[in-house]
Amino acid sequence: MSGLQMNYAPIRSRQGELVEAAESLGDVLKARACDAELNRRLSPETMADLFANGLLGYFVPARFGGSELDWGAQIHIGRALAHHCGSTAWIGGVVGSHALYIGRMDPRAQDDVWGAGANVLVSTGSVMRDVTVETLAGGYRLSGRWSFCSGVDHASWALLRASPSGDHRQSYFLIPRADFAIEDDWFVSSMSGSGSKSVLVKDVFIPDYRVLSMADMMAPSPPGAQANAHYLYSGSFRPFSGSNLMGPILGGAEAVLFEFERMMATGEGGVDASDVQWQLTYAEAAAEISAAEQLINLMIRTQTRYGSVGLPIPKAERIAVVRDRTYAARLCLNGATRLVTGLSADSVLKDAPIQRMFRDLQGMMQQIGVNWDRNMINCAKASLDMNTDIPELNAD
Structure with missing residues (x-):
């Protein structure tokens, strides 16, 4: 090359900024990793760091102050966090991506979750026991136990799967923290810090707009597409499902x-x-x-x-x-x-x-x-x- 200096400024992206933020937390996450394993949950300080750096808001719709990034952001962020703590990576890269599901639900459900701000964790549960669903006017009454709810100690909402009465198909039920209890049963040989405990629900009423069938959740044009045009909220989601980990x-x-x-x-x-x-x-x-x-x-x-x-x-x-x-x-x-x-x-x-x-x-x-x-x-x-x-x- 000639002596001409090429001084192009690097092109920065929001995804790149978040990955850098995840890597910048390396020393503190490594220092907390052993305690997270012993305590079987992430510390409040770690959760505060994740929220403060936007590492749980990458799939929160922009209209609520989230980053609304493209698919793959959660994989790159989870990868960076895992360099320092596997359990933190699971919360950041997997549980954080559950915002996508909320973004595909009825706009009223989205308002319930993010109306006061984007810094909200939603835990999910699909392994169920003794679940009953009663169909009522305007909603459903739900009871049961759901396991493997990662990060539930820090979650403001739970998204639980169950089948309404007379319907073999599963639906997602969105429930606020006040309506479920946490069972401290996460005693495991690995991923202890993920805090993937069980939740208990007893005779809780859930309005229709906070319930969405799995078929509609995965199909193109779910209810959330009314408010969120991004393809992750409006297009078919089934080909994306299962890759977060x-x-x-x-x-x-x-x-x-x-x-x-x-x-x-x-x-x-x-x-x-x-x-x-x-x-x-x-x-x-x-x-x-x-x-x-x-x-x-x-x-x-x-x-x-x-x-x-x-x-x-x-x-x-x-x-x-x-x-x-x-x-x-x-x-x-x-x-x-x-x-x-x-x-x-x-x-x-x-x-x-x-x-x-x-x-x-x-x-x-x-x-x-x-x-x-x-x-x-x-x-x-x-x-x-x-x-x-x-x-x-x-x-x-």
């Missing part, structure tokens, strides 16, 4: 890789950076995690390419989304396992950071969205024009 999974695997790199530099865990076997282990794990990143980025590009212009994703590419995210998750776990299983005995101690990172990653892998057998078998069936258990893979 890829940010924490990728970031969790990278966290293990980064910690392993630090251990190579210090010689901790019996890792000898001059040993060819350790070099091969490190290089192969890094390649697996990098390959996973490429598959995840391809998934995001496919989803946004069609969604942003209101076109349905063709069947072959819908199959690829499910298949590739499942394979990317497997690559992340394989890479992290390769790094952790050869460490010396002192690295097995529960408070070793790499062990917490690895435990959390294993917990994330339990999600149905990346379940190997279910997803791969159904992707094969869909490719062979056979009926599947995954609705978005069946239609042409």
